[in-house]
Amino acid sequence: xxxxxxxxxxxxxxxxxxxxxxxxxxxxxxxxxxxxxxxxxxxxxxxxxxxxxxxxxxxxxxxxxxxxxxxxxxxxxxxxxxxxxxxxxxxxxxxxxxxxxxxxxxxxxxxxxxxxxxxxxxxx
Numbered sequence: 001x002x003x004x005x006x007x008x009x010x011x012x013x014x015x016x017x018x019x020x021x022x023x024x025x026x027x028x029x030x031x032x033x034x035x036x037x038x039x040x041x042x043x044x045x046x047x048x049x050x051x052x053x054x055x056x057x058x059x060x061x062x063x064x065x066x067x068x069x070x071x072x073x074x075x076x077x078x079x080x081x082x083x084x085x086x087x088x089x090x091x092x093x094x095x096x097x098x099x100x101x102x103x104x105x106x107x108x109x110x111x112x113x114x115x116x117x118x119x120x121x122x123x124x
Contacts, residue, residue, distance in 0.1 A: 004102055007094045011105075016088050019112045023081045026074055033071035037064050080113035096120050 007015070087093040094103050098120035107114055116124075 006091055012088050012093055015093060015108060015112060019081050019084050022112060023078060026078045030071060030074040030078065033067050033074060036067040084113045
């Protein structure tokens with residue numbers, strides 16, 4: 001039997017649904033992180049005594065910086081998932097960009113935006 005060089009339309013549809021669920025969840029998480037950065041009505045330095053104000057401001061700044069980094073990572077993750085959707089539409093999804101072989105279904109279910117098979121990834 002000849003080796004498959006791409007996934008069938010039914011298989012691509014399955015991956016499309018997995019990716020869409022992940023995008024929806026990632027967008028929710030991204031919005032939460034964005035609101036954590038811009039939130040001004042929380043327990044901030046306005047409602048604490050001057051003694052703790054400096055400590056509160058420092059902790060607030062660190063927490064907003066961390067939320068900013070997490071939001072950036074989440075945004076990048078969403079972009080990778082959207083790129084995977086484009087590959088599905090082009091019917092090139094699941095093909096390793098290094099070896100040209102099909103990436104295993106198990107890997108794509110775990111990391112749906114993967115562009116490298118395990119073999120190519122372990123060579124990196």
